[in-house]
Amino acid sequence: MEKEYICIACPIGCHLKLHVGADKSLEVSGNKCKRGEVYAITEFSEPTRVVTATCRLGLENLERLPVKTTKPILKDHINPLLKEIYSLKLEAPIRRGQTIIKNFMNTGVDVVATRSAG
Amino acid sequence: MKEYIFDCVVIGGGAAGMAAALEVEKSGFDTAIVEREEHLGGILLQCIHNGFGLHEFKEELTGPEYAERFAERVQASSVKVFLESTVMELSESGEAAGMHELHCYSSVYGVFLLKARSVILSMGCRERNRGNIGIPGSRPSGIMTAGLAQRLVNIDGYIPGEQIVIIGSGDIGLIMARRMTWAGCKVHAVIEIQPYPSGITRNIVQCLEDFDIPLYLSHVVSEIRGKDRIESIRVTPLKNGIQDEENSFEIKCDTLLLSVGLVPENELSRKAGIELSPQINGPLVDSFLMTNKKGIFACGNVLHVHDLVDYVSRESRSAGSNVVKYLNSTLTGVQNKVKAGANVRYVVPQKFNFQGDNQFYMRSMIVKNGAKVEVRAGNIIIKTVNHNHVQPSEMISISIKKEELEKISGIPDQQLEISII
Ligand SMILES: Cc1cc2nc3c(=O)[nH]c(=O)nc-3n(C[C@H](O)[C@H](O)[C@H](O)COP(=O)(O)OP(=O)(O)OC[C@H]3O[C@@H](n4cnc5c(N)ncnc54)[C@H](O)[C@@H]3O)c2cc1C
Ligand code: SF4
Numbered sequence: 001m002e003k004e005y006i007c008i009a010c011p012i013g014c015h016l017k018l019h020v021g022a023d024k025s026l027e028v029s030g031n032k033c034k035r036g037e038v039y040a041i042t043e044f045s046e047p048t049r050v051v052t053a054t055c056r057l058g059l060e061n062l063e064r065l066p067v068k069t070t071k072p073i074l075k076d077h078i079n080p081l082l083k084e085i086y087s088l089k090l091e092a093p094i095r096r097g098q099t100i101i102k103n104f105m106n107t108g109v110d111v112v113a114t115r116s117a118g
Numbered sequence: 119m120k121e122y123i124f125d126c127v128v129i130g131g132g133a134a135g136m137a138a139a140l141e142v143e144k145s146g147f148d149t150a151i152v153e154r155e156e157h158l159g160g161i162l163l164q165c166i167h168n169g170f171g172l173h174e175f176k177e178e179l180t181g182p183e184y185a186e187r188f189a190e191r192v193q194a195s196s197v198k199v200f201l202e203s204t205v206m207e208l209s210e211s212g213e214a215a216g217m218h219e220l221h222c223y224s225s226v227y228g229v230f231l232l233k234a235r236s237v238i239l240s241m242g243c244r245e246r247n248r249g250n251i252g253i254p255g256s257r258p259s260g261i262m263t264a265g266l267a268q269r270l271v272n273i274d275g276y277i278p279g280e281q282i283v284i285i286g287s288g289d290i291g292l293i294m295a296r297r298m299t300w301a302g303c304k305v306h307a308v309i310e311i312q313p314y315p316s317g318i319t320r321n322i323v324q325c326l327e328d329f330d331i332p333l334y335l336s337h338v339v340s341e342i343r344g345k346d347r348i349e350s351i352r353v354t355p356l357k358n359g360i361q362d363e364e365n366s367f368e369i370k371c372d373t374l375l376l377s378v379g380l381v382p383e384n385e386l387s388r389k390a391g392i393e394l395s396p397q398i399n400g401p402l403v404d405s406f407l408m409t410n411k412k413g414i415f416a417c418g419n420v421l422h423v424h425d426l427v428d429y430v431s432r433e434s435r436s437a438g439s440n441v442v443k444y445l446n447s448t449l450t451g452v453q454n455k456v457k458a459g460a461n462v463r464y465v466v467p468q469k470f471n472f473q474g475d476n477q478f479y480m481r482s483m484i485v486k487n488g489a490k491v492e493v494r495a496g497n498i499i500i501k502t503v504n505h506n507h508v509q510p511s512e513m514i515s516i517s518i519k520k521e522e523l524e525k526i527s528g529i530p531d532q533q534l535e536i537s538i539i
Contacts, residue, residue, distance in 0.1 A: 005323075006319055006322070006323055006327075008319055008320040008323050008324070010506065010507075011318070011319065011506070011507045011509070011512060012487060012506055012507040013319040013507070049324065049328070050168050050178075051300075052166050052167045052168055052180055053166070053300060054166060054271075054272055054275065056275065061156050061157075062273065063273065063274050063275035063276075064271075064272060064273060064274070064275040066166035066180060066182050066272065068166075068168060068180055075328070078300075082300055096182075096183060096186050114166065114179075114180040114182045114183045115163070115182035115183070115186060116186060
């Protein structure tokens with residue numbers, strides 16, 4: 001199997017090819033440096049992203065409060081996480097950095113407020 | 119009418135205004151910020167994604183976090199902040215030479231007048247809209263700029279539509295493609311007239327490819343359809359720059375977001391008689407970031423559109439420190455011209471001096487790997503810097519030390535020319 005990626009570890013943006021062998025071996029080509037190899041392999045085996053979104057707050061001048069994950073989380077976890085974030089209704093006052101969701105699905109990742117309110 | 123006198127008044131309390139004001143206040147000058155909105159922070163407050171502050175704080179922050187860190191410093195300082203207040207007019211004082219007057223209107227304080235020996239312009243930029251790009255067809259509702267949509271979704275909690283198409287592949291549009299998807303909308307396509315995307319690769323990958331959103335390069339929206347609300351658009355590919363009607367197709371949507379570029383916000387400056395660069399729409403400034411009006415300086419997106427807030431903060435601190443010198447009457451130095459050379463769209467500032475170090479910001483006109491930025495004065499090469507990669511969407515900055523200019527300091531009327539080769 002062949003997979004294609006654009007490396008985002010630096011602005012050059014090499015076009016990478018990842019070859020997955022019958023024995024599950026991984027081989028990367030098209031990368032100008034080692035970081036490209038690491039990038040393609042991580043994107044294939046366990047792609048993660050930092051998630052930023054907003055929670056309901058309902059203040060007159062701030063309807064939504066911005067939040068983020070403290071670390072990148074697995075892409076597969078993003079939709080359930082968003083669902084949980086959108087189901088919350090926060091109460092002011094809130095300080096920047098305050099934990100909103102603790103240890104989401106035992107991933108060790110928290111969701112914290114990125115803005116203070118109230 | 120209430121009147122206040124300051125040493126320095128900063129117009130706009132975004133990243134630029136806060137950094138500049140703090141720098142001036144630090145030296146003991148009475149400083150004020152006038153900000154139209156209810157909070158300090160400017161555009162950063164609606165940019166809830168991360169990717170800010172890697173240079174400034176050595177960690178990756180979201181826009182609101184970056185803004186709040188600066189706002190806390192402002193609150194802890196003696197800078198006077200007028201929120202919900204707009205500077206309506208800027209003019210020279212009729213009474214005292216070297217004084218500027220700012221006519222302000224506030225929904226809280228009413229009308230008031232500020233007088234100051236120095237002024238810093240940091241009003242940011244605004245987005246180009248449909249009028250600027252001229253798409254034919256009807257004028258239904260459901261069409262807005264990506265930045266407005268960003269504000270509606272992220273701050274007001276209002277989702278403007280469900281079936282989205284984005285015109286232009288600028289970073290705001292890309293960021294909004296992900297944001298709308300994560301908000302439960304369907305983003306059908308991003309349409310870009312150029313053969314290459316105008317946003318950075320990371321955003322192409324993480325905001326489009328992650329969600330299989332197609333990016334149509336070298337395509338235009340040739341028609342907008344719908345009566346009251348937009349119903350669909352017609353998309354036409356470009357073949358050698360000409361619309362290839364036969365291969366046009368239709369995309370149904372209820373919302374069209376425009377991400378077709380930003381322009382420095384300079385209505386106020388223009389009316390004040392400040393000379394603007396016709397090319398970038400920001401004030402023409404000397405090496406101290408001072409405009410043609412003595413005592414009026416500019417920094418941040420009002421001067422030229424930045425893609426990195428870290429550069430905004432750095433540039434604004436240097437504007438602030440020049441204001442301090444101006445107020446102390448120690449801002450002197452002959453100003454010589456800087457020209458944009460081959461493959462450089464513009465260079466800011468447009469002047470340099472021999473008295474100190476000079477920092478230049480520029481944009482490339484080309485996409486190239488293994489490029490060189492070359493600074494020369496006539497036949498003399500002052501400096502070359504290697505860049506792994508250059509592209510129009512990533513601003514380039516270069517600093518030239520005082521010593522590096524010694525080679526040419528004896529020669530009068532020297533011009534610098536910066537090229538990308
Ligand atoms: C959508 C978007 C995404 C971005 N993403 C990134 C990113 O991922 N990483 C990064 O580093 N940078 C990013 N940037 C760039 C960076 O955030 C901005 O360049 C920077 O914040 C601009 O700061 P500023 O102070 O010049 O302008 P602004 O933040 O626009 O501040 C200008 C302020 O002036 C006020 N104002 C204007 N006129 C008046 C008046 N007449 N009277 C009173 N007040 C007035 C406005 O209300 C506003 O608050 C992004 C920018 C945008 C727009
Ligand atoms: S492979 Fe190396 S050189 Fe190529 S984009 Fe990735 S980090 Fe940059």
